[in-house]
Amino acid sequence: MTRNGPVALIFHTLVVIFMLAPLAIVCLVAFTPENTLSLPTNGFSLRWFDAVFHHPDFVQSFWNSLWLAVLSATLAVVLAVPASLAITRWEFPGRGFLNALFLSPLIIPHLVLGVAMLRLFAIVGATGSFAWLVAAHIVIVTPYVMRLLIAAISGFDRSVEQAAFSLGASEATVFRRVTLPMILPGVTGGWLIAFINSFDELTMSIFITSPSTVTLPVRMYMYATESIDPMMAAVSALIIGITAVAVLLLDRVYGLDRILVGQH
Amino acid sequence: MSATVPEAAPAASGDETPERRFPTAPLFLSAPAVLLFAALVLIPLFLTALLSFNQFDYATGRTGGFTLEHYLSVLTDEYYLEIFLRTFRISALATVICVVIGVPEAYILSRMSNPWRSIFLLVILAPLLVSVVVRAFGWSMLLGPEGPVNAALMAFGIGRMRLLYTEGTVIVALVHVMLPFMVIPVWTSLQKLDPAVEQAALSFGASRGTAIVRVVAPQILPGILSGSLIVFGLSASAFAIPGLLGGRRLKMVATVVYDQYLSDLNWPMGAAVAALLLIANLIVMLTYHRLVEGHYRRRLG
Numbered sequence: 001m002t003r004n005g006p007v008a009l010i011f012h013t014l015v016v017i018f019m020l021a022p023l024a025i026v027c028l029v030a031f032t033p034e035n036t037l038s039l040p041t042n043g044f045s046l047r048w049f050d051a052v053f054h055h056p057d058f059v060q061s062f063w064n065s066l067w068l069a070v071l072s073a074t075l076a077v078v079l080a081v082p083a084s085l086a087i088t089r090w091e092f093p094g095r096g097f098l099n100a101l102f103l104s105p106l107i108i109p110h111l112v113l114g115v116a117m118l119r120l121f122a123i124v125g126a127t128g129s130f131a132w133l134v135a136a137h138i139v140i141v142t143p144y145v146m147r148l149l150i151a152a153i154s155g156f157d158r159s160v161e162q163a164a165f166s167l168g169a170s171e172a173t174v175f176r177r178v179t180l181p182m183i184l185p186g187v188t189g190g191w192l193i194a195f196i197n198s199f200d201e202l203t204m205s206i207f208i209t210s211p212s213t214v215t216l217p218v219r220m221y222m223y224a225t226e227s228i229d230p231m232m233a234a235v236s237a238l239i240i241g242i243t244a245v246a247v248l249l250l251d252r253v254y255g256l257d258r259i260l261v262g263q264h
Numbered sequence: 265m266s267a268t269v270p271e272a273a274p275a276a277s278g279d280e281t282p283e284r285r286f287p288t289a290p291l292f293l294s295a296p297a298v299l300l301f302a303a304l305v306l307i308p309l310f311l312t313a314l315l316s317f318n319q320f321d322y323a324t325g326r327t328g329g330f331t332l333e334h335y336l337s338v339l340t341d342e343y344y345l346e347i348f349l350r351t352f353r354i355s356a357l358a359t360v361i362c363v364v365i366g367v368p369e370a371y372i373l374s375r376m377s378n379p380w381r382s383i384f385l386l387v388i389l390a391p392l393l394v395s396v397v398v399r400a401f402g403w404s405m406l407l408g409p410e411g412p413v414n415a416a417l418m419a420f421g422i423g424r425m426r427l428l429y430t431e432g433t434v435i436v437a438l439v440h441v442m443l444p445f446m447v448i449p450v451w452t453s454l455q456k457l458d459p460a461v462e463q464a465a466l467s468f469g470a471s472r473g474t475a476i477v478r479v480v481a482p483q484i485l486p487g488i489l490s491g492s493l494i495v496f497g498l499s500a501s502a503f504a505i506p507g508l509l510g511g512r513r514l515k516m517v518a519t520v521v522y523d524q525y526l527s528d529l530n531w532p533m534g535a536a537v538a539a540l541l542l543i544a545n546l547i548v549m550l551t552y553h554r555l556v557e558g559h560y561r562r563r564l565g
Contacts, residue, residue, distance in 0.1 A: 003375070004372050004375050004376065008368075008372045008375075009372075011368060011369070011372065012369065012372045012373075012384070015365060015369045015388070015443075016384065016387055016388070018365075018440065019387060019388055019391055019440065019443065020387065020391075021402070021406060022399050022401075022402025022403050022405075022406055022437075022440065023391060023394060023398070023399070023402055025402055025405050025406055025411075025412070026398060026401060026402045026405065029405060036410075037405055037408070037410065038410065039412075079296050079297040079300065080297065082292075082293035082294065082296070082297075083293060083294040083296075083297040083298075085290075085293055086289070086290030086291075086293035086294040087290070087294070089290070090287050090289065090290040092287055092290050092291075095290075098294055098298065101298070101301050101305070101306075102297060102301065104301075104305060105305065107545070107546065107549045108305070108309075108542060108545070109501035109518070109541060109542065109545055110501075110503075111501055111503055111518045111521055111522075111538065111541070112309075112312075112501075112538045112539075112541060112542045112545075113305070113308075115312055115521060115525060115531075115534060115535060115538045116305075116308035116309045116311070116312040116538075117304060117308050118525065119308055119311045119312050119315055119531070119535070120303075120304070120307060120308040120311060123311065135300065135303075135304055136304060138300060139300065139301060139304045139305060142297065142301075196393050199395075200393070200394070200395040200396070202395065202396060202397055202503070202504050203503040203504065203518070206503075206522070207522075207525065207526075217395050217396075217397045220395075220397045220398075220401070221397050221504065221507065221508065224397070224400075224401055224404075224508055225507070225508065228404070232401055233401070233405070236397075236398040236401055236402070239394070239395055239398050240394055240398060243393050243394050243395070244390075246393070247386075247390050247393055251386070256386055256389065256390070257382065257385055257386075257389075260389045260392065260444070260448060
């Protein structure tokens with residue numbers, strides 16, 4: 001392996017600083033004892049974290065976001081497992097169309113999905129409904145789950161299933177005891193990436209949430225456009241913390257580079 | 265009875281190979297997802313396309329009838345033209361900067377040895393998973409009047425500068441958000457590259473620069489192109505960055521759609537702008553798809 005020269009290493013260091021600086025400053029300012037956005041020069045304080053936990057709007061939005069992410073990730077997996085099996089294992093008319101349909105939320109800007117769903121919700125009277133918000137989030141996280149599942153199912157030795165069939169196992173048993181355990185890394189990895197994407201989603205949600213269903217990113221966006229105090233930094237630091245935990249889990253169960261860069 | 269329901273045969277019978285006749289199993293398996301996507305993607309997009317041709321009455325807020333005026337005003341009104349041009353300019357600049365930073369960075373990463381390579385790949389890619397609101401907020405603090413960048417400018421005697429709510433700030437933050445999307449495809453094409461080829465060029469007396477330009481660059485060009493298209497497409501439809509760092513004055517396409525929907529309540533106008541954004545995006549993404557597919561086929565052929 002050839003080594004990088006000093007110029008390359010300086011360039012690399014600058015890029016790393018550039019990538020981490022905005023996250024680092026948020027985490028530092030969150031601990032400020034002052035009333036204004038400033039670096040904690042006179043000691044550290046947890047007062048702004050305390051303020052977040054006593055701010056009813058932020059607390060409510062946090063629970064909204066958490067439930068939304070858990071529900072939509074789980075339901076997306078439930079829908080995506082059979083759909084991915086259908087797409088990878090059968091040759092049927094319209095298969096290419098279905099594949100494109102399921103991946104389309106990756107190509108359609110979330111802004112466009114947001115206004116489109118707002119129109120639908122207005123027509124069917126679903127504005128402000130949490131259930132419809134969950135359904136909308138299932139749509140945007142399903143492609144991430146499908147990509148991992150399709151990869152997991154394609155790289156799967158079907159002779160194991162056939163062995164189980166020939167030994168007299170029923171279809172349900174084969175699925176439960178053979179197929180599911182073998183695609184499990186794809187399922188858990190898909191669930192986690194779906195959870196993160198739902199938890200972070202802003203652009204579509206801002207169109208289809210109502211005061212009672214506002215998610216945390218939407219609440220933060222609204223808050224940041226009106227006033228800026230260190231509470232924003234404290235919420236942001238908490239989000240960075242939650243994301244970091246999810247990323248480490250994801251790296252453990254699936255490998256972050258495999259998810260983000262693709263299979264190799 | 266055998267002739268009446270031929271398609272009711274158990275799907276598992278011919279499981280070894282993909283079935284040739286029309287199978288029912290994939291239909292049942294994919295039905296729930298298809299229904300959801302039809303109800304929440306296809307129908308809403310169709311309804312929004314229809315809405316963009318409706319007339320809008322400012323006095324009553326009612327919509328109905330048929331008109332092309334929204335599309336005409338987007339394409340002729342100076343206000344909208346300026347916003348589309350600005351969006352195009354900002355996205356193009358962000359894309360160029362992502363190429364200039366992302367391509368060398370991916371190359372440097374690929375020449376590192378583990379564990380540093382994995383660690384720094386994680387450092388570059390993980391911010392992708394942090395909410396864009398948080399990252400925009402981070403930039404507003406870094407570049408704010410009391411932020412460290414202005415403090416450094418003061419220390420160097422340049423003086424305080426108004427950095428927020430300028431195109432430059434929006435571009436910097438966009439580059440931060442989009443850089444991973446450039447690093448990923450370039451990194452992927454670098455992984456496919458055989459390091460022996462570059463070594464061969466060096467051992468035949470090529471300089472480091474020549475080896476990069478003549479051997480490495482041509483092979484990662486498809487990666488750079490696909491990265492550029494993704495970055496451009498995502499930048500052009502970015503909402504949170506211009507919304508939080510552009511302020512009220514510096515509008516981009518996405519923030520204008522938001523205003524039309526939630527402030528002016530002129531949904532048909534917003535729908536027309538969104539439809540144009542979607543069409544532009546689809547053109548970019550389909551070009552990307554063709555490019556990547558074409559490259560893949562050439563490599564196999």
